[in-house]
Amino acid sequence: MAGHVPWPGHHVIVNMLWICVGLLAGLFSCALLQEAQEPISYSCTEGYEYDSVSEQCKDIDECALLDDACKGGMQCINHYGGYLCLPKSARIFISKEGEEAPPPQEPVAPPSQPQAPRMFPGRVSYTGRTTVRCSAGFMPDEQNVCRDINECDTQSPCEHHCYNLIGSFLCQCNQGHELAPDLVSCQDIDECSFSSYMCQYQCINSPGSYSCECPEGYQLQGNRLCQDVNECEAGTHNCQDDEMCWNYYGGFRCYPRNPCEAPYTQSSENRCICRSQNECQGLPPSIVYKYMSIQAERPVPADIFQIQATNIYANTHNTFRIKAGNEAGDFFLRRSSNASAMLVLTKPLSGPREYVVDLEMITHHLTMNYHSSSLLRLTVIVGAYAF
Structure with missing residues (x-):
């Protein structure tokens, strides 16, 4: 009789043959002969390992196996035969061939617990389709990894200054301006409307700035104060000699x-x-x-x-x-x-x-x-x- 003995990574098949030799007087003597054969190796596609119990290749969950599979705080997403490192805000949908992907706005939360093993028949190579949908501010690269989009370089969305952020961007305005409600345009700040303290006499608003003016007989001292002009000392009066x-x-x-x-x-x-x-x-x-x-x-x-x-x-x-x-x-x-x-x-x-x-x-x-x-x-x- 023949049997299969499991062995890590391969099988060693041993045929045990009982040869019974008939002896005289109806006596039989049986001898056990063992015949060893070379082990048979079962190889799986990269990213899979052989499961001896189910005798199938199963996916390796690298995210659970490797603590530092993804660096820089990115989330690890396991998929058939490999894994992806995506920003925490990225959305991903993994489907088999022929499955219809959900709408892009529906996020798929990353698994919080190790996924159940995905089993595939041994020696059978699985060919599927992976659809990667990134959040706004990201786009997939050649390896289907969501990468940040530098909107400041590609779009120049800001009227004054643009600063790229992970997954977004920030607009800032020149001094004397503030962001408009659309968060990209800049509008002048009317400093004169803040307080009467801005100028001692009169505040004149201008694009991006303001200035103070003084009445006749005064001169501006510093940025806001008015100082009396002494016409008698300056010789700008029109008094007569007497x-x-x-x-x-x-x-x-x-x-x-x-x-x-x-x-x-x-x-x-x-x-x-x-x-x-x-x-x-x-x-x-x-x-x-x-x-x-x-x-x-x-x-x-x-x-x-x-x-x-x-x-x-x-x-x-x-x-x-x-x-x-x-x-x-x-x-x-x-x-x-x-x-x-x-x-x-x-x-x-x-x-x-x-x-x-x-x-x-x-x-x-x-x-x-x-x-x-x-x-x-x-x-x-x-x-x-x-x-």
Whole structure:
């Protein structure tokens, strides 16, 4: 009788032949003869191995067999006779000849567990068709491996700058632009619409940028601030020789170098005195002219000017008051000491506008029991802007 004995990789077939020799007296003696034959090899197509139990060639699952079958985080997809290394986002459909492939949008998830062995008849070569469908941003190469498409080189989809990504691409815009809703076009950013802080006075938008402008009488300082131009120092004023140029925020004004009017005469710069007792009856004996400029809409209360007595005598008491120019109650004079007082702004003032305020100091002589007064005529020029 003949039998098959399985052996890894091949079979060793041994014929065991019993030869029975008849002996006398009806006795039989049997001898066991063993006849060994050369082993028979069964070879399979590359990618398959022989299964001795089913006596068939089965597919080798390289993905389960090799831990590092695919590098770089790619997924390993086993198929008949081999395996594929695809990006994790790739979609693949493997079919036999004649099978209809599913629509491209239907992904086939990679197997999470080892697949069941796929068996094929021994010595029979399987010929099938493998359809590889890649996700958007990938395309199969000659080995049916999904490779990334560099859209920046092949399509130039971005209006400004294109950066290739695995399976996609990213568009970026030049400074001063932002991506449009289509994510490929670039549109100008209107920086002026962000905040009034962009410019101190006026913001001018331009493609990809913006600029700040200042009103007449100012110049741009840095990128956003406006600085007053001092026309008096720059010599760009039109004051006459007998006039004094006084700069204020946003402009200048010309005032007479001799502000004294009869019956006063000029004793020094900006100081007028009355020398005739008859003509100066009821008038302050002297008037001092001062000028100052402030910005519009200044926060209040604000100390803006200090009046100070030039001569201090013993046994005297000084009082201070606003004699004229405060009809609207824009100012308040606060006594600081026996020799000084502070002019306080009580309301935000709009400009350009000029205020002339007469500040009077009355000196009462205690021992001789008489009083005298002096007047400071302050011209306050309010600029047109709060800077």
